[in-house]
Amino acid sequence: MSSFETIFGRAPEATASAPGRVNLLGEHTDYQGGFVLPTAIPQRTTVSVARNGSAEHVLHSANSHKTLRVTVGEVGTDFAPYLTGCLNLCGVQEGMDVYVQGNVPSGGLSSSAALEVAALRALRTLYGLALDDVALALRGVQVEHEFVGVQCGVMDQMASSLADTTTMLLIDTRSLERRAVPFPEGAEVLVIDSGVPRRLAESGYNERRAQVEEASRLLGVTELRDVTDVAALDGLPELLKKRARHVVTENARVLAGLGADAAAFGQLMNASHTSLRDDYEVSHPQVDTLVALLQAHPDIFGARMTGAGFGGAVVALARAGQAAAAAQAVLASYGADGRRVVP
Template sequence: MTEAEAPSQFQASFGAVFGRGPEVTAQAPGRVNLLGEHTDYQGGYVLPAAIPQQATVSVARNGGKQHRLHSANLGQTLSVPVGEVGTGFAPYLTGSVALAGVHDALDIWVSSEVPSGGLSSSAALELATLRALRALYSLPLDDVDLALLGQRVEHEYVGVMCGIMDQMASSLADTAHMLFLDTRSLERRKLPLPADSARGTAQILVIDSGVPRRLAESGYNERRSQVEEASLLLGVTQLRDVQEVAALDALPERLKQRARHVVTENARVLEALHADAGHFGRLMNASHASLQHDYEVSHPQVDVLVALLQKQAGVYGARMTGAGFGGAVVALVQAGQAGAVAEAVLKVYGGEGRQVVP
C-alpha cells in the first residue's frame, strides 16, 4: 500500500469515527531483532528484520483547533489541542505531528496488528504516522529522516531514551532479510537469513510470552544510565569502542555486568554476519544468557519459554527480543518447521503464549 492510498476498510473505519474519509493512509511494520539487543544506544551493531504485522494510520485535516485521535484497538477517541501533547496513546501521534512541523488540526485514526512487547509496536505507530504526514504535506524527508524523527518522538514526547534500531527497522527493513545496521554511522545493508546447507534457509519464529512488559520503560532507562556511567568511567564515548572484555575489569561489579553484555553482544553480531544457521542459533542462545544474567532484563516465564524452544527439535537457537521484562521471544528454526515447533512448545508452555510470526 502506498502512502496516498486508503483501502476501503480503512476509509469506512475512519468515516465511522469522523464522518468522512481520510486524505491519506500509511502503514509501517513491527520488527523482530535476531541479535544485537540493548546495543543501539551505545553505538553498536544490530540485526533486526521486519515482521508481517503492520500499524496503519489514516489522517485528514479537520480545520479546527484540536486534534481528534482515535485508536481502533482501544476503541478510544481523544481530543488534544494543537500544540499540546496529550496522554495515553496521544504522544506518539502528537509528537510525530509536532516534529514533522505540522501545525494543522488533524483527525488521526490508528490501528495496529503489531503485538506490544518486544516487537516495536510504538516504532511502527510512529513511522506509520510520519509516513502519512510525509504524503499529506509532501515533506522532503527520506526514510532515514523519518526514523530519526521517530526516535525523537520517543525521547522528547514519550520519555523512553531508546536507541535508533526500532525506528530504522520499521522504516527500512523487510521480512525476507536481516538488516545489518551500524547504529553509530547508520551504515546498513540487507543480508539473507541464515541457512543450513542440508535444509536451506532457516525460518524466524516469534512467540509472545503473554507476560506484559510492566517494567520495560523504567528498566530500560535505568540500564541506559548504567552503561553510560560505565562508558564515562572507562573514558570512551560509547561501549562500542571497547573491544576486549578484560578492559571492563576496572568497573564496579554491577556496571561490569552491564558493560560486558554490550561488548559481547556487539561481538556476537559481527560473528553472526558469516554464520550458518547452526552457529547463528548458538549465538542467539548466548545472547539470551547474557541478557538474563549480565543485563538482567529477562523474566522467569520468558526464560522458561526460551529454554523450551532451545531444547525443541528443529530449533537452532532462541532468545528474548526487545527491551525485556516480558514480551516476545524469537527462535531460528529449520525450514518448514515453525508451525510444528510453535505447537509443540506452546502445548508445554501453556499460559497466554501465542505464535506471532510466521
C-alpha cells in the same frame, strides 16, 4: 471493524503503514553505537490522517476503541504522545483527525516504532515533507525521547522504516550504514508472544541506558562500541561491569553471526539470551521458561528474548518448515493461555 470514514464521516487525506520488527541479534547495543540485526515482520500499523479545521487533534485507535482529544501543540496521555509527538515535530499547527489500526503485537516487536513511522509517513505525504527514510526514522526516535519518555536507540525506527521481511538488516547504529544480510540457509524465524506485558517507560530501560553511559564515562570512551576486549572492563564497579560486558559481547555476537550457518547462529542467539538474562538483567522468569523450552526442541537452532525485555516476545531460529510444529509443541508445554505465535 471501524474505519476512518465511519469514525470521522469522510475519507482521509493521507494513509500510510509501517511494519513491526523482530531483532535476531544485537539487543541493547543501539544506544551505545553498536551493531544490530533486525528484520521486519509481516504485521503492520496503518495511520490515516485528515485536517479537521479546528484547534484540536482527534485521535482514534481501532484496536483499543478509544478516542482521545488533544489541543493542538499539547501532548496528551495514553497513546496520544506517539502521535502528537509526530505532529508537533512536523510543525503541524492545525487540528488533525487521526485513525490508527494495526496488528503488530505489543511487547518486543516495536509496535510503537511502527506507529511513529506510519504516522510520519502519512504526514510526509500530506504535507510534502522533505524527509528520506533515515531522517524519518530519526524523527521517530526524537518522538520517543522528547514526548514518550523512553531514551531508546535508533534500531526500532530504522528497522520499521528500512527493513523488509525477506532479509535481516545489519545496521551500524553509529554511522547508520546498513546492508541486507540473508537468513541462515535452511532456517526460518519463529516469534512467540510470552504473554508477559511490559511498558518501557515504567521499566528499567532508561536505568540500563544510564548505567552503560556511566560505564563508558569511567572507561574514557565515547561509547561501549569502542571496547572490543572484555578485559578492559575489569576496573569497573561490578554492576556496571556486568552491564558493559553484555554490550561488548553482544556486538561481537552480531558480527560473528554474519555468514554463520543456522547451527552457529542459533548458538549465538542462546548466548545472547544468557547475557541479557544474567548480565543485563532485562528478562523475566516466564520468558526464560519459554526460551528454555524452545532451546530444548530438536528443530530449534536457538532462541532468545527480543526487544527491550521485562516481558514481551521471544524469537527463535527454527529448521525450515518446522517452525509451526515446534511452536505448537512448545506452547503445549508452556501451558499459558493467550500466548500466541506471531504468524
